[in-house]
Amino acid sequence: MEAPDFKEFAKAMTDYIAEYLENIRDRQVVPSVKPGYLRPLVPEQAPQQPEPWTAVMADIERVVMSGVTHWHSPRFHAYFPTANSYPAIVADMLSGAIACIGFTWIASPACTELEVVMLDWLGQMLGLPEEFLARSGGEAGGVIQGTASEATLVALLGAKSRMMQRVKEQHPEWSDTDILSKLVGYCNKQAHSSVERAGLLGGVRLKSLQPDGQRRLRGDTLRDAIDEDIRNGLIPFYVVATLGTTSSCTFDALDEIGDVCLSHGIWLHVDAAYAGSAFICPEYRYLMKGVEKADSFNFNPHKWMLVNFDCSAMWLKQPRWIVDAFNVDPLYLKHDQQGSAPDYRHWQIPLGRRFRALELWFVLRLYGVENLQKHIRRQIALAHLFEKLCTSDDRFELFEEVTMGLVCFKLKGSNEINEELLRRINGRGKIHLVPPKIDDVYFLRLAICSRFSEESDIHISWEEIKSSADEVLKSQKK
Amino acid sequence: MEAPDFKEFAKAMTDYIAEYLENIRDRQVVPSVKPGYLRPLVPEQAPQQPEPWTAVMADIERVVMSGVTHWHSPRFHAYFPTANSYPAIVADMLSGAIACIGFTWIASPACTELEVVMLDWLGQMLGLPEEFLARSGGEAGGVIQGTASEATLVALLGAKSRMMQRVKEQHPEWSDTDILSKLVGYCNKQAHSSVERAGLLGGVRLKSLQPDGQRRLRGDTLRDAIDEDIRNGLIPFYVVATLGTTSSCTFDALDEIGDVCLSHGIWLHVDAAYAGSAFICPEYRYLMKGVEKADSFNFNPHKWMLVNFDCSAMWLKQPRWIVDAFNVDPLYLKHDQQGSAPDYRHWQIPLGRRFRALELWFVLRLYGVENLQKHIRRQIALAHLFEKLCTSDDRFELFEEVTMGLVCFKLKGSNEINEELLRRINGRGKIHLVPPKIDDVYFLRLAICSRFSEESDIHISWEEIKSSADEVLKSQKK
Known part of the structure; x- marks a missing residue:
């Protein structure tokens, strides 16, 4: 690949990335593929001759995105967040060029x-x-x-x-x-x-x-x-x-x-x-x-x-x-x-x-300390919003005091009922959470992960959890 | 930084990268800075307010490039190569976006x-x-x-x-x-x-x-x-x-x-x-x-x-x-x-x-196996070209048989004369090599590192080594 092709390709990728991230909340947060899904989608061997970059670009949705868990979706509440920002992506380009x-x-x-x-x-x-x-x-x-x-x-x-x-x-x-x-x-x-x-x-x-x-x-x-x-x-x-x-x-x-x-x-x-x-x-x-x-x-x-x-x-x-x-x-x-x-x-x-320091340099300068502080405070505020929604429903209880962007909560009741709740939530596929267990108490943890998360997203996640709880409790009563 | 700014910034960076790499051989391969050069060039603290991306872009030459050793210059013959290609850079962008x-x-x-x-x-x-x-x-x-x-x-x-x-x-x-x-x-x-x-x-x-x-x-x-x-x-x-x-x-x-x-x-x-x-x-x-x-x-x-x-x-x-x-x-x-x-x-x-497999996927598809083979064979051929130049000058001898893209050679004579030769070469600052010593024999190693290297580059490196040798041998005779 020579420079003129690179310029076209990198610019097309730039547009693709902006499109991907700005609309990420519309994608299914965890893909529904089964292990082994990808192998049949690609050839068994590397090609002998070069392909055009447009062919690679055309395969991204089909091969890659169909199996991606979207960590930056506001519907993703698992683990802890991993970062992703525009300044860091550009810094990495430069790092890759200096190499x-x-x-x-x-x-x-x-x-x-x-x-x-x-x-x-x-x-x-x-x-x-x-x-x-x-x-x-x-x-x-x-x-x-x-x-x-x-x-x-x-x-x-x-x-x-x-x-x-x-x-x-x-x-x-x-x-x-x-x-x-x-x-x-x-x-x-x-x-x-x-x-x-x-x-x-x-x-x-x-x-x-x-x-x-x-x-x-x-x-x-x-x-x-x-x-x-x-x-x-x-x-x-x-x-x-x-x-x-x-x-x-x-x-x-x-x-x-x-x-x-x-x-x-x-x-x-x-x-x-x-x-x-x-x-x-x-x-x-x-x-x-x-x-x-x-x-x-x-x-x-x-x-x-x-x-x-x-x-x-x-x-x-x-x-x-x-x-x-x-x-x-x-x-x-x-x-x-x-x-x-x-x-x-x-x-x-x-x-x-x-050359990873470039990412820090770009992020610190292009956000500035105040915007980074805002980002942290905003995510913690969203956690407190979820906390409020959760504690206003007397079927739920908090497992841990909320200090950062993580809310640990559970349905009042047994481990089994909470395991069933998480299975329902993840099964419906609209949001994604992972469970921990401490001292034999199984609970749910909702992490605020996406920099795109807004109050309305938290309401959607809460509604999703509430509906799942309705289903679980209804089936329990039977 | 929002999406519209990102698009402008990433596209400007794309052009900068192509310009940097296509003209890399014109840069001084190892910078002449002294330890501590960078600290006075940047503020003591991160900025409170965000800066525009154009300010960061404007600092790249002044702060970063002034202290970069250009591993992808055809004048760089140290260590072993590290890779750098356009398809890999674009793949990393996608990897950073999926994150x-x-x-x-x-x-x-x-x-x-x-x-x-x-x-x-x-x-x-x-x-x-x-x-x-x-x-x-x-x-x-x-x-x-x-x-x-x-x-x-x-x-x-x-x-x-x-x-x-x-x-x-x-x-x-x-x-x-x-x-x-x-x-x-x-x-x-x-x-x-x-x-x-x-x-x-x-x-x-x-x-x-x-x-x-x-x-x-x-x-x-x-x-x-x-x-x-x-x-x-x-x-x-x-x-x-x-x-x-x-x-x-x-x-x-x-x-x-x-x-x-x-x-x-x-x-x-x-x-x-x-x-x-x-x-x-x-x-x-x-x-x-x-x-x-x-x-x-x-x-x-x-x-x-x-x-x-x-x-x-x-x-x-x-x-x-x-x-x-x-x-x-x-x-x-x-x-x-x-x-x-x-x-x-x-x-x-x-x-x-x-998500590093994306780089492999992009590189293998956009080069194809045949072009990757060509790349290897071409670099080995350049090593053999340097070998030929070196052995045609009877002041020099090979230290090791050439099989890959590395030539190990020395001036016939003492370790001291070869240490002096390397000091001269690196001191002149046109090309860069590092030395090894095996069983108390000090020699020079010239690695073919850049994918931009052509036959003419090898001739330039050889002329640079020959002139340095002239100087060393002349000063010895005094």
């Missing part, structure tokens, strides 16, 4: 340096303490990871190497495997599944602790667990505090947890993957009280801050524990400026990395 | 299913044995990883859990840490640094073995190492064979290595990150003889097959070892169709994943 691999500073100085500065912008927007930011002049700073899972794993690996070194100094006679078998980390039982997975990947024990009645991990619980493990000869090294759990968006008692970690020299990682975006609004920062006690902090602009996937922002006070632990430094990656700017390849699991 | 997270089948059936079929297309193009492909009907199949580093790590983790289970069955009295401390893997001393890093991340021992005189890892060397380790009570579990090493693009003796692995039940992973793309041309498949003996195979279409980063294609004969090892399955990620299509989140380190 540099920013593994070292010299490999593309702009790629590294824009990332350093954008993470400073972002950190200030959130009100993170200066000691997390590169502009503080020390080693600290931010980095873009692919996902929160990777951030959790990177922090775990940093914590592991810090504690390994400390223990080796105290017990030079212990082998690595001796120490490794004693390491233990902690998180709320309600922490994201990727925390458990990070433990599996890193080959260390992670314990899930029981939260309090409001599903928050508290300092006392953590302290008791640590004390007991120390008595049993184990070595506590890592704690993940979650701000905004996936199941019901609750917030661990960070301030209390931070004190416990500080007093034991344990690495504290904050996973604010979804809720972190809300901290750009000062009125929500009370939820991250104590953040200055953490060693690393992570949230996903690609969830709720209109930056397309993948852009998971992570700050580290002491990146050296990651950098030094996995620093393999072949000659072809060395350069004269080493040490005077971060070589981000040492801060992450993969070697290669895209 | 689904394909962690499970139901989360967007098209995202999973197009990936399954595209990896089948690609596997057939490479001539991979059917037992690697999903179309064979078993559990085998392909997956898109972010990078080859991740593929190497995923394979290592699969190998680890397979061997752990096997050993536990034989020695139920051994603990996990007992077994872990005995596991040992192997690779060529010339394997990529990410292999060593995978060992560090996975917490297992990896041994670098001495290659033969042509820098290839041979079966005998591997067998001797394994036998000795078994005598010493260790448990060999994983071997990485490299097809196309980073330093000099040599190929391990896969067929021999495969026999050794088969006879010991060891997981064999093939890392063909760069050279794998060449296997779409049947005349190069002799270099992957024995591939049917491997357990996993990986190459990067995002290096040499015109698919933008990140798209690292990996095939696994028994994905179950990865899937089962790190399978954490919360209720909100369960769905009714589990088991009838892959849930790719179990095949990779992160949880989230973009």
Whole structure:
């Protein structure tokens, strides 16, 4: 494909995209295809000769859109949101055209340096303490990871190497495997599944602790667990505090947890993957009280801050524990400026990395902080609107206090009736939700996901849930 | 930013991108900026109010391009290529607009299913044995990883859990840490640094073995190492064979290595990150003889097959070892169709994943297999042209046989004179190369990286190297 064809194709795609997104609420939110639907729609092999771009364009609806779950539809209330915005899409075009691999500073100085500065912008927007930011002049700073899972794993690996070194100094006679078998980390039982997975990947024990009645991990619980493990000869090294759990968006008692970690020299990682975006609004920062006690902090602009996937922002006070632990430094990656700017390849699991800071730069400039705050506040207001509708119907009850853009609710009654309700809702196919279960209570969670969502959309979703409930309750009575 | 603005902005960006790429050879390949150049060029904070897109557009040259290393310039000969093509850029636009997270089948059936079929297309193009492909009907199949580093790590983790289970069955009295401390893997001393890093991340021992005189890892060397380790009570579990090493693009003796692995039940992973793309041309498949003996195979279409980063294609004969090892399955990620299509989140380190199969689909259709083969053959021919120029000057010698798009060469003489030569070349700033060192011999490597490279570009690069050599040799004589 040459430049003139590219121009036609990219412009046609631009129009298609605008059309798709502006009318997305008219599409069926989850497709009705069955597994294996796509294979018969395309040839068995790649074509030998090139096809015209119009042929590809003509297949998008037939092959792709027929099997897409529309995450950006106002009818989509599952999981947490993933971001999508016009500025981010255009930024990605430029990133794709430059197509540099920013593994070292010299490999593309702009790629590294824009990332350093954008993470400073972002950190200030959130009100993170200066000691997390590169502009503080020390080693600290931010980095873009692919996902929160990777951030959790990177922090775990940093914590592991810090504690390994400390223990080796105290017990030079212990082998690595001796120490490794004693390491233990902690998180709320309600922490994201990727925390458990990070433990599996890193080959260390992670314990899930029981939260309090409001599903928050508290300092006392953590302290008791640590004390007991120390008595049993184990070595506590890592704690993940979650701000905004996936199941019901609750917030661990960070301030209390931070004190416990500080007093034991344990690495504290904050996973604010979804809720972190809300901290750009000062009125929500009370939820991250104590953040200055953490060693690393992570949230996903690609969830709720209109930056397309993948852009998971992570700050580290002491990146050296990651950098030094996995620093393999072949000659072809060395350069004269080493040490005077971060070589981000040492801060992450993969070697290669895209020019992702462009997305942040475009989104922050083209929205401005105020519009991003408006976006967060608007989505939280829509959640409260749904909350009001839900609590005004006395067949329903809330499962959790609403603080962010998530409403956890259920029909008063058994798990079975709520399972039946969700089956009906998803079966009717007009809106889409996924269920969690906490302490054997099955409930429904409605996340505000689309930047196109308006009050009228929330009313439609509520009507849909109400009608489904009517059906369920009617069939129960029979 | 609303749709009308987006349309204007995206179309202006389209024109900018075409202009940038079509004239890329006129830009200085590596920028002359110093670390810290960018911070003074942008405000200290994100703007409160939105800026117009024209303001962002106006800053691209000043802030970004002034610090970009132009990987797609025909003057760029460093590392290995990274891909960039018009069809891939347009595909990414669509991927950004759909912006689904394909962690499970139901989360967007098209995202999973197009990936399954595209990896089948690609596997057939490479001539991979059917037992690697999903179309064979078993559990085998392909997956898109972010990078080859991740593929190497995923394979290592699969190998680890397979061997752990096997050993536990034989020695139920051994603990996990007992077994872990005995596991040992192997690779060529010339394997990529990410292999060593995978060992560090996975917490297992990896041994670098001495290659033969042509820098290839041979079966005998591997067998001797394994036998000795078994005598010493260790448990060999994983071997990485490299097809196309980073330093000099040599190929391990896969067929021999495969026999050794088969006879010991060891997981064999093939890392063909760069050279794998060449296997779409049947005349190069002799270099992957024995591939049917491997357990996993990986190459990067995002290096040499015109698919933008990140798209690292990996095939696994028994994905179950990865899937089962790190399978954490919360209720909100369960769905009714589990088991009838892959849930790719179990095949990779992160949880989230973009709709990357679109890039493969667009590139394969809009180039067609024949044009992709032409691209590979053309770049290899350009490498042979440079080889001819280089060997026609008797001050130079080749360090390695040229098989792919990489030429390893040096001035006859000391390391110092070659270090000085590279310093001159990069100092003059017209072309860019990076050096490797093997067995204490420092040499230069010229990679053909740009899809815009023509014969005349190779002559320019050669003239630049020759003039630099003139200067170096003249100053030596003084």
